[in-house]
Amino acid sequence: MDFLNHHYSFQVKLLLSLIAVFSVAFIVFFILTFLKRFKRIKKNELKANYQNQIDTLLFELLFNQNVSVNKIALKFKNEIVPTKLIKKITLKSINALHRNYTGDLKKRIELFYIESELVNYSLEKLNSLNWAKVIEGIRDISNLKYQPAYEIILSKLKHSKTIVQKEAFIGVILLKGLDELIKNKDNQLYLDDWTQSNILYVIKRDQMTLPDNIEELFKSKNKTIILLGARILHYFQANHYLHLIENYLIQNPNSTIKPKLDSIINQLKNIHQ
Amino acid sequence: MTGIHWLDIAIHAFNYFILVFAISVMVSYLFLAVISAFALKAYHKKNRFVNYNALLALPDAPSVSLIAPAYNEGKTIIENVKSLLSINYNNFDVIVVNDGSKDDSIPILIDAFELEITNEIFSPQIETKEVKAIYRSKNPSYSKLVVVDKFNGGKADALNTGINISTKPYVVCIDVDCIMDKDVLLKLAKPFLEKSEKRIIATGGVVRIANSCIIKSGKLIKVNAPDNWVARIQVLEYLRAFLLGRMAWSKLDGLLLISGAFGMFDREIVIESGGYNTKTVGEDMELIVRMRRYMIDNNREYAVQYIPDPLCWTEAPESYEILRKQRSRWTRGTMETLWLHKKMMLNPKYKTIGLLSYPYWLMYEYLAPLIECFGLLVTILFICLGVLNWHFFGLLILMVYIFSVMFSMLAIYTEEATFRRYTTLSDLRKLVFIAHLEAIIFHPFTVYAAIRGNWEKIKGNKGWGEMTRKGFDKTNK
Numbered sequence: 001m002d003f004l005n006h007h008y009s010f011q012v013k014l015l016l017s018l019i020a021v022f023s024v025a026f027i028v029f030f031i032l033t034f035l036k037r038f039k040r041i042k043k044n045e046l047k048a049n050y051q052n053q054i055d056t057l058l059f060e061l062l063f064n065q066n067v068s069v070n071k072i073a074l075k076f077k078n079e080i081v082p083t084k085l086i087k088k089i090t091l092k093s094i095n096a097l098h099r100n101y102t103g104d105l106k107k108r109i110e111l112f113y114i115e116s117e118l119v120n121y122s123l124e125k126l127n128s129l130n131w132a133k134v135i136e137g138i139r140d141i142s143n144l145k146y147q148p149a150y151e152i153i154l155s156k157l158k159h160s161k162t163i164v165q166k167e168a169f170i171g172v173i174l175l176k177g178l179d180e181l182i183k184n185k186d187n188q189l190y191l192d193d194w195t196q197s198n199i200l201y202v203i204k205r206d207q208m209t210l211p212d213n214i215e216e217l218f219k220s221k222n223k224t225i226i227l228l229g230a231r232i233l234h235y236f237q238a239n240h241y242l243h244l245i246e247n248y249l250i251q252n253p254n255s256t257i258k259p260k261l262d263s264i265i266n267q268l269k270n271i272h273q
Numbered sequence: 274m275t276g277i278h279w280l281d282i283a284i285h286a287f288n289y290f291i292l293v294f295a296i297s298v299m300v301s302y303l304f305l306a307v308i309s310a311f312a313l314k315a316y317h318k319k320n321r322f323v324n325y326n327a328l329l330a331l332p333d334a335p336s337v338s339l340i341a342p343a344y345n346e347g348k349t350i351i352e353n354v355k356s357l358l359s360i361n362y363n364n365f366d367v368i369v370v371n372d373g374s375k376d377d378s379i380p381i382l383i384d385a386f387e388l389e390i391t392n393e394i395f396s397p398q399i400e401t402k403e404v405k406a407i408y409r410s411k412n413p414s415y416s417k418l419v420v421v422d423k424f425n426g427g428k429a430d431a432l433n434t435g436i437n438i439s440t441k442p443y444v445v446c447i448d449v450d451c452i453m454d455k456d457v458l459l460k461l462a463k464p465f466l467e468k469s470e471k472r473i474i475a476t477g478g479v480v481r482i483a484n485s486c487i488i489k490s491g492k493l494i495k496v497n498a499p500d501n502w503v504a505r506i507q508v509l510e511y512l513r514a515f516l517l518g519r520m521a522w523s524k525l526d527g528l529l530l531i532s533g534a535f536g537m538f539d540r541e542i543v544i545e546s547g548g549y550n551t552k553t554v555g556e557d558m559e560l561i562v563r564m565r566r567y568m569i570d571n572n573r574e575y576a577v578q579y580i581p582d583p584l585c586w587t588e589a590p591e592s593y594e595i596l597r598k599q600r601s602r603w604t605r606g607t608m609e610t611l612w613l614h615k616k617m618m619l620n621p622k623y624k625t626i627g628l629l630s631y632p633y634w635l636m637y638e639y640l641a642p643l644i645e646c647f648g649l650l651v652t653i654l655f656i657c658l659g660v661l662n663w664h665f666f667g668l669l670i671l672m673v674y675i676f677s678v679m680f681s682m683l684a685i686y687t688e689e690a691t692f693r694r695y696t697t698l699s700d701l702r703k704l705v706f707i708a709h710l711e712a713i714i715f716h717p718f719t720v721y722a723a724i725r726g727n728w729e730k731i732k733g734n735k736g737w738g739e740m741t742r743k744g745f746d747k748t749n750k
Contacts, residue, residue, distance in 0.1 A: 004281050008665070011288055015668040018296070019675055026679035030705070033686045037701060040693070132318050139322060163319065193331065193466035201327035234332050263333055 047089060053080055054090050058097060061112055062105055069108055073115030087121045094118070095143055099205065113144045126152055131161045138164070142171035150175050157187060166195045170202060178208050178232070181225075182216045191224040199228060200235055210236045218244045227257045230264045239268045275660050284655070288665060291648050295669070298637055299676050306683060308521035313691055316520075316581055325459035328466070329363050335462050336442055337365040337537070340435030341449035342428050347376040351385045353449050356491025358417060362458035366417045368435045369449065373402075373425025382420050387412040399433040399548035402426035407438065428533070429549035429556035436543055444543065448534045452483055452493050452586040461537040464578040471576040474542045474564050477523075477531030478579070479515040481694070482508045483586035493586055498700040503596060505707045506715045507589040512684040516581065516691070523579030527630035529565075531577070533557030535585035542567070542575075553613070554735065555606015562614050562626070569623055583692055597722045604726025605734070607639050642723035674712045681708035 057080065061072045080086060098109045113119050125137030126149070138156060141149045153175065156168035169189060172180045181199075191199070202208075210232070217229035230245045245261050245268075255261070275281055328334055339357055343350055350369075357367045371378050382388060388408035395407075401423070408420040423434050432446050445461065447453070454460070461476050484499035499505040522528040533556065546567035549556045561577065568575040590596040611634060618635065620627040655661035685704050688695065695701060 004285055007285055007289075008662075011285075011292060011665060012668060014292070015665070015672050018672045019668070022672070022675040022679045026675065026682050029679065029682040029686045033682065033689045033701065033705075036686075036689050037698065132321065135322060194328070194463060197329075197331035197334070197466065198324070198327045200330040201324070204330055231332060235330075260333060267332065 043085075046085065050080075050086050050089050051093075054086070054093055058090075058093055061108055062097065062101070065104075069111045070115050073112055073117075076112075076116045082116075082118075087118060090116070091118055091122070091140055095140065098144055110145050113146065119144075119146050119149075122146070123149060123152070126156070131159070131164050134159065134161075134164050135167045138167045138171040142174035145175060147175060157184070157189070162189070165189050166191070170195070170198055173199060173208075174202055174206065177206075178203065178211050178214075181228070181232075182211060182213060185217050185220040185225055186222065187225070188222055189224075191222075191228055196224070196228050196231060200231060203232065203235060210238055214238075214241060215244055218248050223252075223255060223257050226255075227260055230261050234264050234267055237268070237271050239271055242268050280660065284660065284662070287651060288662075288669075291669065294644055295673055298641065299680075301633065301637060302517070302680060305521035306517040306680075306687075308524050309517045310687070312520050312524040313516070313581055313687070317691065323463070325456050325463070326361075328459050328462060329361075331466075334362070334364045335465050337362065337445055337458055337462065338435065338439035338441040338443070338540075339365060339367045339445045339447060339458075340370065340432055340439065341367065341447050342370045342372050342431030342435065343374065343378055343449045344372045344425070344428075344431075345374045345376045345378065346449055347374065347378040347381050349450060350378055350381060352491045354382070354386070354418065356453065357447075357449075358415065359455070359491070360453060360458055361455045362462075364441075365458055366419060366439075366441065368419045368421060368438055370421045370423060370431040370435045370438075372423060372427070372431040379420075379422050383408065386410045386415045386418055386420070388418075388420055395438055397434075397437040398544045399437055401430050401434045401437060404434060404438075427551055429551040429553075432556075433548040433551070436540060436548055439540060442540055443537055444540045445535075445537045446533070447585070448587065450588065451480075451534050452486075452488055452491065453535075454582070454584040455492070457584045460580055460582055460584060464580070465537075471574045472539065472542075472568075473578055474539045474568060474575045475531055475561060476537040476578040476580060477519070477528065478535055478584040479519075479581055480511065480532045480534050480585045480587055481515075481583045482511055482589045484589055484591065486586065488586075496694045496696070496700075498695055498703040499589070499591075501591040502707060502710070503593065503715075504589045504591050505703060506711050509681045509684060509704060509708055509711060511589075512688050513680065516687045517680075517684055519579055520581050522630065523577070525625055525629065526576070527625035527633075528577050528579055529562055529626060529630045529634060530558040531561050531579075532585075534587050536561075538564075550613075552735075553606060553609040554602045555610050558606060559610040559613060562610055562617075565626055566614060566617065566623065581691070583694055593718060597718070597725065600719055600722035601726035601729055604639070604642075604723045605730045607634065608727070608730055611635055611639060642720040643727065645720050646724055677712035677716065678708050681711060 057072060057076055060067055061069065076082065076090070082090065094109050094113060098106060101109065119141070122137045122140040125133045126141075128134055128137070134156065138153055142153060150172065153168050153171045156171070157165050159165050159168065166189065169184065169187070169191070172184070214229065214233070217232075218226060220226055220229070226248055233239075233241050233245065242265065245265055249255070249258060249261055252258075275284070339360070341353070341357060346353065354367065354369055369382065371382070387410050389411055390406045391409045393407050403424050405422040405424065408422070410416065410418050419438060421434055421438055423431065426434075435446070436444055443462075443465065445458065457478070461478065464476050465473050481496075482499060482504060483493065484501060484504035485497045486493055487495040487497065498508060519528060519530070536557070538560075542564055543560070546560075546564045548560075550559045550563070553559050565575070565577065590599055611631070614631070617623045617627045617631050619632060623631070652661060652666065682705065685701070685708065689701070695704065
């Protein structure tokens with residue numbers, strides 16, 4: 001009987017312990033959920049408030065050419081007093097504006113990025129141990145064409161994370177154009193279709209031009225770069241370079257990228273017709 | 274204590290059995306939840322900067338056929354098809370397969386989309402019921418639309434017909450009445466573009482409940498927690514299953530189910546492995562298990578991917594009768610799939626799916642309701658005999674109840690920390706409130722439905738059961 005009592009006592013203790021643990025866990029998740037929600041509501045209110053101030057400032061930057069960029073940047077630094085959140089919101093806004101405008105307005109945004117010292121915030125990210133932050137930095141700097149950071153971004157091609165290497169690859173193309181792709185043609189980075197679609201996207205968005213020495217790309221030992229080269233020719237509808245793809249296939253008849261290259265050849269031929 | 278030694282020992286043994294089973298279920302849920310949390314965090318970190326529109330720049334983006342089987346969907350089919358045609362992607366077509374509808378679906382489609390019969394010849398690679406006609410539109414605006422009219426053969430047969438008709442390398446199998454995110458194909462296609470050594474054979478996404486949500490012109494405008502309690506409880510169920518369950522199974526490479534409402538497949542592998550099985554009501558789960566088994570049996574490297582973004586919104590049953598039919602069918606589908614692939618059980622050749630996923634599904638998805646029912650019957654017997662230890666019983670029920678509420682709260686927290694689709698405080702309160710009732714009013718019902726599923730299987734019921742839907746147009750003006 002003692003034996004059974006002992007077991008019963010153990011079962012009850014176990015149940016009581018589990019009830020206590022689960023109850024505490026429930027309270028913790030409950031508090032965390034509502035805390036997160038309230039924090040988000042507060043953050044959104046704050047964001048909306050900051051966004052108004054930033055929009056006013058950026059409106060002045062774009063449409064009041066009488067005011068110098070330096071003066072607006074000073075206003076940003078002294079009157080708005082940029083916190084981390086403000087810097088994030090401003091970067092998001094200027095990135096969006098930079099995509100939408102061309103010419104002088106684009107240049108003013110780029111200058112504001114430097115004068116407001118937002119560029120330093122992006123440069124700091126490049127040294128982060130968190131790879132996601134590094135990507136964020138590369139993206140801001142390359143989108144906003146901060147040329148002095150070229151060497152640092154180039155060095156990220158040797159980052160331990162492949163995802164950062166790919167971003168750096170796109171970053172240097174954004175900074176220096178398609179010549180940079182040719183310069184890095186022997187890089188052994190595996191450019192998957194997703195990365196290639198991103199490269200084609202920036203070529204299109206930034207209205208890059210086809211380099212004269214594009215044939216150099218087809219001397220690459222990296223077959224993903226060959227495929228990218230073919231896709232670039234397709235994008236520019238450069239069927240006068242069709243022979244570059246055809247020659248590659250003659251030399252590499254069993255290449256794994258053959259079906260994709262064949263498809264591009266067909267599409268280029270159709271353009272010709 | 275009864276004073277009868279052998280009876281006391283039997284009661285203790287029974288108590289231990291129930292306790293150990295309950296704790297093992299809870300530990301497995303928590304284990305999966307922890308893995309999901311890490312996987313979700315990694316997913317968000319990796320995808321927070323992704324510009325899905327970049328994919329549109331790729332001239333040879335994966336070609337996809339959206340296959341939507343339709344049976345008596347005449348009332349809503351125009352809006353549903355228009356919604357599918359407006360998806361943001363550059364390389365897709367929509368194949369609507371009318372599975373011998375008894376209503377006027379075909380005349381409605383012909384009229385709305387200016388369809389005409391084509392003389393297209395296709396070679397069916399999967400056996401299906403006879404195709405009556407294939408229609409295409411005269412209007413170039415609807416050039417992406419193909420409508421297939423066929424004799425009734427069930428959902429699996431209709432999907433197989435769509436797979437036969439498709440000329441694209443990838444197929445997305447959906448329910449025609451689901452509301453899709455406009456970027457659904459961009460998000461589903463991404464894993465196929467990132468492939469390296471392993472061939473991606475399928476990608477699944479999260480299905481969410483659309484009841485009480487605001488939907489206009491086939492697009493989700495605002496997410497609300499459902500007003501109906503039955504539907505609202507299913508929101509919690511789906512959150513737990515998709516965010517805390519399947520995400521983990523995907524991470525463990527043991528995902529056995531991609532929802533029938535929404536999944537993208539490598540067409541070649543689907544055909545090689547025989548297409549959807551028309552003899553089971555769990556054709557979605559059966560296909561994934563068979564495709565995985567096919568790849569392993571043929572020593573081919575493969576992967577099944579899972580995307581935790583809420584991309585597909587569906588209407589959940591709001592009445593207990595419809596829900597009972599749905600859950601009974603799910604039970605029969607699970608039974609049939611597990612039986613068809615019993616060879617995989619604890620078979621090291623099948624790695625995670627043989628050693629972990631299969632036993633888990635058998636134990637905690639299929640057998641759990643039966644064990645619960647058995648426990649309940651023994652408890653009733655103990656009450657009748659006057660030997661029930663009410664103290665132990667009360668504590669056990671309390672522990673299970675608190676775990677259930679806590680786990681739902683964890684799912685709500687995960688949603689709040691990740692996708693945050695329920696934006697109002699009122700929605701959050703509604704979900705937390707219903708989490709307290711679920712274990713009392715809903716769970717016993719699902720156990721009952723699972724038992725009915727077993728009974729129907731024994732009786733030889735092979736049907737789907739009538740699945741009447743209320744329709745989004747009636748809930749949202």
